[in-house]
Amino acid sequence: MNAIMMLIVILIPILGGALVPLIPFKKRNHRLIFVETIVVVNFILVFSILMNRPESSFTLMHFTGDLTISFQLDGLGSVFAALVSSLWPLATLYAFEYMKHESHERIFFLFYTVTYGVTLGIALSGNMITMYFFYELLTLVTFPLVLHTLTREAVLAARKYLYYSLGGAAFAFVAVIFMIVYGTGEGFVLGGTLNIARTGARVNVLLLIYVFAFFGFGVKAALCPFNSWLPQAGVAPTPVTALLHAVAVVKSGAFAIMRLTYYCFGTEFLRGTWAQNVVMIAAMITIVYGCSMAVKERHLKRRLAYSTISNLSYILFGVTIMTPMGLVGALSHMVFHGIMKICSFFCAGAVIYKTGKTYVYELEGLGKKMPKVFGIFTVSALALMGVPGLCGFISKFNLASAAIDSENVMAYFGIGALLISALLTATYMFSILVRAFFPETGFSDDSIKDAEDPNWLMLLPLCLFVIAIFYFGLHAEHILNLFEDIAAGKF
Numbered sequence: 001m002n003a004i005m006m007l008i009v010i011l012i013p014i015l016g017g018a019l020v021p022l023i024p025f026k027k028r029n030h031r032l033i034f035v036e037t038i039v040v041v042n043f044i045l046v047f048s049i050l051m052n053r054p055e056s057s058f059t060l061m062h063f064t065g066d067l068t069i070s071f072q073l074d075g076l077g078s079v080f081a082a083l084v085s086s087l088w089p090l091a092t093l094y095a096f097e098y099m100k101h102e103s104h105e106r107i108f109f110l111f112y113t114v115t116y117g118v119t120l121g122i123a124l125s126g127n128m129i130t131m132y133f134f135y136e137l138l139t140l141v142t143f144p145l146v147l148h149t150l151t152r153e154a155v156l157a158a159r160k161y162l163y164y165s166l167g168g169a170a171f172a173f174v175a176v177i178f179m180i181v182y183g184t185g186e187g188f189v190l191g192g193t194l195n196i197a198r199t200g201a202r203v204n205v206l207l208l209i210y211v212f213a214f215f216g217f218g219v220k221a222a223l224c225p226f227n228s229w230l231p232q233a234g235v236a237p238t239p240v241t242a243l244l245h246a247v248a249v250v251k252s253g254a255f256a257i258m259r260l261t262y263y264c265f266g267t268e269f270l271r272g273t274w275a276q277n278v279v280m281i282a283a284m285i286t287i288v289y290g291c292s293m294a295v296k297e298r299h300l301k302r303r304l305a306y307s308t309i310s311n312l313s314y315i316l317f318g319v320t321i322m323t324p325m326g327l328v329g330a331l332s333h334m335v336f337h338g339i340m341k342i343c344s345f346f347c348a349g350a351v352i353y354k355t356g357k358t359y360v361y362e363l364e365g366l367g368k369k370m371p372k373v374f375g376i377f378t379v380s381a382l383a384l385m386g387v388p389g390l391c392g393f394i395s396k397f398n399l400a401s402a403a404i405d406s407e408n409v410m411a412y413f414g415i416g417a418l419l420i421s422a423l424l425t426a427t428y429m430f431s432i433l434v435r436a437f438f439p440e441t442g443f444s445d446d447s448i449k450d451a452e453d454p455n456w457l458m459l460l461p462l463c464l465f466v467i468a469i470f471y472f473g474l475h476a477e478h479i480l481n482l483f484e485d486i487a488a489g490k491f
Helices: 002-019 028-051 075-103 105-124 128-148 152-182 203-218 228-233 238-246 249-265 274-296 300-321 324-355 371-385 389-406 409-437 458-476 476-488
Strands: 058-065 067-071
Touching: 002 028, 002 058, 002 067, 002 105, 002 389, 028 075, 028 105, 075 249, 075 324, 075 458, 075 476, 105 128, 105 238, 105 249, 105 324, 105 389, 128 152, 128 238, 128 249, 152 203, 152 228, 152 249, 152 476, 203 249, 203 274, 228 238, 228 249, 228 300, 238 249, 238 300, 238 324, 249 300, 249 324, 274 300, 274 409, 300 324, 300 389, 300 409, 324 389, 324 458, 324 476, 371 389, 371 458, 389 409, 389 458
Parallel strands: none
Antiparallel strands: 058 067
16 A cells, blocks of 8 residues: 555645646635645655555556556655655745735646656656656646746746756666666666676766766756756746755756666766766866856846755765765755755745845845844855754765765865855855845935835745754754665665
8 A cells, every 4th residue: 555655645746736727716715725735735645655665666557578667665765755745835835925926826836736746756766767757747847837927038948948958858868778778677776777797898888878867867957067047947936946946856856866876877887987087077067166156146046046056066976976975965965955945045035025126236234124034044044054053064074074985086176176165155145144234334225114024924934944954953863874774775
């Protein structure tokens, strides 16, 4: 029964979201209650499965040979499913207030809720074919969300997002084919499913395919040079960009690369090769590039988008270390960055919603008018910088420790990239806070006299995110023990 439940938790948001524009709700509140009920019930069901993890996989469809659509819940999938299911109900609650004055709200919540189910499909996939199917489907269901406002900027951003995502998926599909030919035919297995006996003299070809797939899946993870779609997608409503940048799309790209590296090709096959050096260098370049661009960016959401580009490659850097400790560091930053970044994006969204101001230089004096929002933003900013006592420090420390422990000279340069990024992160985040709390001499607050903190629908998720940032910063031992068990194949 638990095995079938994996399919059920995927279908509930997909089918429930599809019903949103079809049911003739008499009042807006009725529709909101319906949507929130779906995501909360699914949250409960997902965690009930996590607490009673099915021992076997569930095959939904069998094509031919080893080609199946199947689902399994292993340690890695459990972490991603838990992250998605924990953040989605809060993000939906926030969206109720933010979308109150937006048009096409029914269509918005249709795709917003369906995306939840599709992302869970990626987390619970039992093999490459299944993951690739949901990975492609994720592009199709998030495309209308980027396009939602139907402005010229939204059309251009959605078009670029679609082209980049489909192009990256095409590169990744090559790896799917090669894994079918050269794999053992099993589902995801820590250590990889590559049948070394079949590779023969084609080792370099397979390494090249791995690099292609790494960059292919890396498009959604905003890896250089395929990251320009992410800042441009900031034209979408904030509830969309927060999920694009913190949970659904970008984390799906990072998650797929974890599967590709640790569960398909295997680190024993990849470690010490030229392919490892190529992908590690790409991750390090992206770390420095993203935070460098964030320093010069004046648009608030785009600045946070470049910050996301940098932080996503923290995760990829951990993956490219290709050791158990590297996977622990990648997993910890995947989870903690999700919490930190959705918090900072929702703070930015609250400012935009209450004041209409979208540029950093327009934030003068807002710290006094919106103390709760900017107080919370300060905590998320400090966490992103890696200040001790907050969760960002834990994940960055794990990544640096993994790099040192690997004894890989190339990984040592990654520590330098992390230090440069920490300095630049402090620069671009503190410049926001300084403007908000310490306006220039002669500043008049007449232009912001009506600014105020938002209502509880926006503040409740923000407060819970701050609690999580502090909790994991001070009591991370339990979740890190879980990550270590996953990296060791014990869970």
